[in-house]
Amino acid sequence: MFSWLRKKNNLSSPEYKFRHSRKEASEEYVKYGEDLANQRQPEKALEYFDKAIQVSPNNDFAWGDKGLILDKLGRTDEALESFSHAIAIDSTNPITWHNKGLTLIKLKRLVEAIECFDRAIENNEKYAKAWYNKGRALAMLNKANEGQKCFDTARKLDPFLYSKLKKMT
Numbered sequence: 074m075f076s077w078l079r080k081k082n083n084l085s086s087p088e089y090k091f092r093h094s095r096k097e098a099s100e101e102y103v104k105y106g107e108d109l110a111n112q113r114q115p116e117k118a119l120e121y122f123d124k125a126i127q128v129s130p131n132n133d134f135a136w137g138d139k140g141l142i143l144d145k146l147g148r149t150d151e152a153l154e155s156f157s158h159a160i161a162i163d164s165t166n167p168i169t170w171h172n173k174g175l176t177l178i179k180l181k182r183l184v185e186a187i188e189c190f191d192r193a194i195e196n197n198e199k200y201a202k203a204w205y206n207k208g209r210a211l212a213m214l215n216k217a218n219e220g221q222k223c224f225d226t227a228r229k230l231d232p233f234l235y236s237k238l239k240k241m242t
Contacts, residue, residue, distance in 0.1 A: 099129030106138060115142045133162035137169045144176045152176050167193040171203045178210055186210045201231035 106121030119142045125135035140155030156173035159166065174189030190207035193200055208223030227234055 095128050099125040099132045103135050133159040165196050167197040167200050183210045201227045201234050
């Protein structure tokens with residue numbers, strides 16, 4: 074089982090070690106959930122992200138990964154809630170902002186999606202996927218010139234981005 078369960082009974086400084094071991098357990102649950110997600114077992118992955126959150130409610134990665142799975146399952150409102158929890162914990166994580174923006178694109182909430190991509194870019198100006206997806210959202214709003222500038226920036230940051238995106242689809 075998880076190492077935190079073994080450590081919990083042998084604490085010399087209970088408060089410190091218990092907090093530390095809960096964090097470790099939460100991280101292990103997230104890793105296991107990610108493995109299950111990669112094996113295309115989203116429902117099981119979701120269970121492990123929930124376990125990670127139960128053990129450590131401030132694990133922003135668990136909330137973010139949960140959001141990704143919920144989005145893939147078509148549960149977009151719940152996905153947005155999960156991303157919002159992750160952002161409340163760590164508003165500087167560009168990946169969470171980006172993923173929330175992708176969910177908003179699916180919902181055709183393009184202005185909000187662009188705001189999320191902007192936040193991702195504020196936190197990492199070299200995040201090529203955020204630039205690319207901001208360009209997509211702008212193009213969907215019939216702002217082709219602005220969108221093209223974003224596409225150009227994405228391509229400068231990652232010349233192979235387009236071939237990577239094609240492999241992912």
